[in-house]
Amino acid sequence: MEKFKSIGADSPSSHTSNRFAKYWKPIFSYLDLILVSTAITVAIFFLFYKIGIVPPPYPWTDESAIAADAVETLLNGPRLIYPAQLAGGSLAVYIEAVFMALFGRGLLALRVLSALLSVGLVAFTYVLTRTMFAKQGKMFSQLMAGLTSLWLASSVWFLSMGRVAIPNFLLVAPMTVGCLYLLWRGLETNRLWYFILSGLMLGLFFYGYVPGLFLPIALVVFFVAEWLMSKLDERSSLIEMHWRQLIGLAVTATIVALPIFIYFIRNPEIFLYRPLFVLKTSQSLGGQQVVQNLVTTLASFGLSPRWFLTGKTNWMDFDPLTAVIFDPLTAVLFLIGMLVAIARLKQPAYLFLLVWWATMTLPAAVSSASVGWKLMHRAVGAESVTFVLAALGLVTLGQWLWSHWPRFISATGPLVAVAVLVFAGINSYRFYFADWPNRPETSGLFNENPVRFADWLTAHATPDTVYVFPTRPGASPTARPELFTVRYLYNGQA
Numbered sequence: 251m252e253k254f255k256s257i258g259a260d261s262p263s264s265h266t267s268n269r270f271a272k273y274w275k276p277i278f279s280y281l282d283l284i285l286v287s288t289a290i291t292v293a294i295f296f297l298f299y300k301i302g303i304v305p306p307p308y309p310w311t312d313e314s315a316i317a318a319d320a321v322e323t324l325l326n327g328p329r330l331i332y333p334a335q336l337a338g339g340s341l342a343v344y345i346e347a348v349f350m351a352l353f354g355r356g357l358l359a360l361r362v363l364s365a366l367l368s369v370g371l372v373a374f375t376y377v378l379t380r381t382m383f384a385k386q387g388k389m390f391s392q393l394m395a396g397l398t399s400l401w402l403a404s405s406v407w408f409l410s411m412g413r414v415a416i417p418n419f420l421l422v423a424p425m426t427v428g429c430l431y432l433l434w435r436g437l438e439t440n441r442l443w444y445f446i447l448s449g450l451m452l453g454l455f456f457y458g459y460v461p462g463l464f465l466p467i468a469l470v471v472f473f474v475a476e477w478l479m480s481k482l483d484e485r486s487s488l489i490e491m492h493w494r495q496l497i498g499l500a501v502t503a504t505i506v507a508l509p510i511f512i513y514f515i516r517n518p519e520i521f522l523y524r525p526l527f528v529l530k531t532s533q534s535l536g537g538q539q540v541v542q543n544l545v546t547t548l549a550s551f552g553l554s555p556r557w558f559l560t561g562k563t564n565w566m567d568f569d570p571l572t573a574v575i576f577d578p579l580t581a582v583l584f585l586i587g588m589l590v591a592i593a594r595l596k597q598p599a600y601l602f603l604l605v606w607w608a609t610m611t612l613p614a615a616v617s618s619a620s621v622g623w624k625l626m627h628r629a630v631g632a633e634s635v636t637f638v639l640a641a642l643g644l645v646t647l648g649q650w651l652w653s654h655w656p657r658f659i660s661a662t663g664p665l666v667a668v669a670v671l672v673f674a675g676i677n678s679y680r681f682y683f684a685d686w687p688n689r690p691e692t693s694g695l696f697n698e699n700p701v702r703f704a705d706w707l708t709a710h711a712t713p714d715t716v717y718v719f720p721t722r723p724g725a726s727p728t729a730r731p732e733l734f735t736v737r738y739l740y741n742g743q744a
Contacts, residue, residue, distance in 0.1 A: 282380070286373060288400065297413060304413070304683055306687075307696075309738065309739075310695050311734055315335055317357075319338075320347040330509060339459055346415070361413060368424075374428055375395075378430055379394050379395040382599050397640075401671060406682060407626050419459055419630055420630070421458055432445075436492070440492060445495040452502075456506075456507035464613060473489050476488050479595070546625075547614050577678075583643035590642050614628040700735035700736070705739070708739075713743045
């Protein structure tokens with residue numbers, strides 16, 4: 251335990267935050283409850299406001315795909331693999347099937363399920379952030395957790411993921427945060443059962459959306475990098491202090507994922523279809539396309555000088571080289587947070603932030619045209635840590651100002667932080683509820699015609715009717731996306 255305090259107990263930030271804490275001591279005992287409750291309230295507003303209107307009340311293709319497999323599960327029983335999802339997974343199907351059995355297959359109910367999962371993500375993110383930075387002072391960790399969860403709850407990323415019925419994508423973020431919280435608690439307490447529970451959750455990733463499988467890679471990279479850092483500092487590494495518990499984590503994850511491993515050995519083509527398709531596409535476009543994908547991904551987070559120099563007035567312009575997934579002020583603070591984490595790289599908490607973000611954005615970086623919505627769902631595992639880094643930028647900037655003008659910042663600092671969050675929330679609201687619904691691509695994504703088609707088939711079906719749908723041999727199931735809606739909504743006798 252004493253060795254683990256090197257995660258940041260004696261860092262300069264802890265002394266600054268403890269000085270700052272004297273000004274706010276009367277509310278310390280209630281601050282955590284106030285912050286997490288406020289973040290959850292903001293999340294509920296953004297998730298449920300106009301929920302039956304925005305997005306339009308018609309299923310998007312990916313919503314229909316997961317719902318169709320859930321309907322099939324209710325009719326014919328569960329399956330280990332659902333090939334039509336390509337990069338999806340069975341865990342989301344099971345959850346949605348149970349929800350359908352309880353509340354029906356209506357699209358609005360399924361979107362409520364996604365909203366509830368997203369509310370959980372906000373709460374889990376607060377707890378994880380609070381835990382990761384607990385050694386750096388109570389006020390520092392509370393500020394980090396509060397800002398992160400509030401920023402996340404009012405972001406376009408959060409809105410885009412949480413208001414549609416896509417649990418296969420959506421589960422990656424809360425599962426990532428839950429797995430990491432259990433792991434971090436295990437590192438703090440050295441209790442085996444935290445590692446076992448973390449391994450249990452880690453094993454469940456193999457039943458989910460493919461980008462979630464990058465989390466085990468992130469953990470390996472982090473522990474190896476932290477071991478190398480410990481040798482430079484001549485201290486004990488986390489691996490050396492917790493190797494027995496980490497073995498327990500790995501064994502638990504392997505046991506949980508064993509059925510998938512066996513299925514993969516017997517049917518590798520089902521698992522490799524989508525990754526090989528992406529690789530083939532990238533190779534056909536040449537190495538330049540791979541570099542372009544990386545540049546696009548970095549630019550989407552504001553990590554591109556060109557974006558700052560273009561003078562774009564519409565911050566959600568979806569040009570691949572200039573688009574960002576949050577407002578310009580958040581982009582600047584995110585960049586500051588990245589630089590702070592790099593400067594404090596020797597502390598495991600900051601090292602892990604960088605490894606977490608970099609590894610979980612890789613699925614977007616290696617995919618073609620990952621910008622806007624595509625980036626958000628391919629890099630969904632990096633959703634929470636993105637706003638941890640933005641919060642780190644704001645808190646560090648506040649600490650620097652506090653060291654120069656303590657009286658002025660103690661009086662105005664909270665107001666400035668609230669103003670930053672309000673600015674981000676207003677921009678998110680304006681884009682998602684005013685701009686995006688009126689875009690032509692939105693009406694194309696949420697199309698009424700497949701719903702009418704499924705209703706027509708149901709109305710005209712008789713026991714002696716057979717419907718035949720032409721498909722191309724060897725083509726992706728997404729080549730006929732309207733068939734997902736038919737599988738989801740059709741309820742006739744044909």
